[in-house]
Amino acid sequence: MRIKKKVASAVSALAMTTGLLAMSGAVTTASAAEGCNTDPVLGTARSATGARGQLFELRYHGSGNNTCAWGRVTNGAVGMHVWVDRSHDGGRTWEPQLGIRRVDAGTSVHTEAWPDRNGSLMRACGDSGDNTAITCTGWY
Numbered sequence: 357m358r359i360k361k362k363v364a365s366a367v368s369a370l371a372m373t374t375g376l377l378a379m380s381g382a383v384t385t386a387s388a389a390e391g392c393n394t395d396p397v398l399g400t401a402r403s404a405t406g407a408r409g410q411l412f413e414l415r416y417h418g419s420g421n422n423t424c425a426w427g428r429v430t431n432g433a434v435g436m437h438v439w440v441d442r443s444h445d446g447g448r449t450w451e452p453q454l455g456i457r458r459v460d461a462g463t464s465v466h467t468e469a470w471p472d473r474n475g476s477l478m479r480a481c482g483d484s485g486d487n488t489a490i491t492c493t494g495w496y
Contacts, residue, residue: 392424392469401425402493407484410436414480414493415466422473425496427480428466432459435485440467443477447495453481 398417405411410432416425429438439456443449455467472478481492 392471394426394466394469401496402479404491404493406436406482406491407489408433410482410484412438412480412482412491412493414440414478414496416472416496418472423471424469425472425478426455426467426469427482428464429459429482430464432463432465434459434461436482437485438465438467438480438482440470441479441481441492442470442472443495444475447477
């Protein structure tokens, strides 16, 4: 009986993980379909220094109501993460961890670009690895 419960728990966890991955994949595809990319860079809107000296940046290009933004970590290390949060109500609530990326090699990585339209605010966030403190730039 105990083995059946463990198998059922494992299957349930796998189904939840697969569902979450499918959801994040759908979100990622939507941003790319909206015409955003990371080139050309017009500038860094906000930056913040993480617990281990890494730099998190919210970068952008475009103008007016046609702006795209993405997060980047530099001076990082393998295992660190970066992502973008987007808010449509001034930062009271937000869509968390859009395009989360992990530094797998080297010292930097960036997320894909996300549309920043209709008065939404964006910020870049990241950590020093799994289960470490999160650092975020200011909203822009």
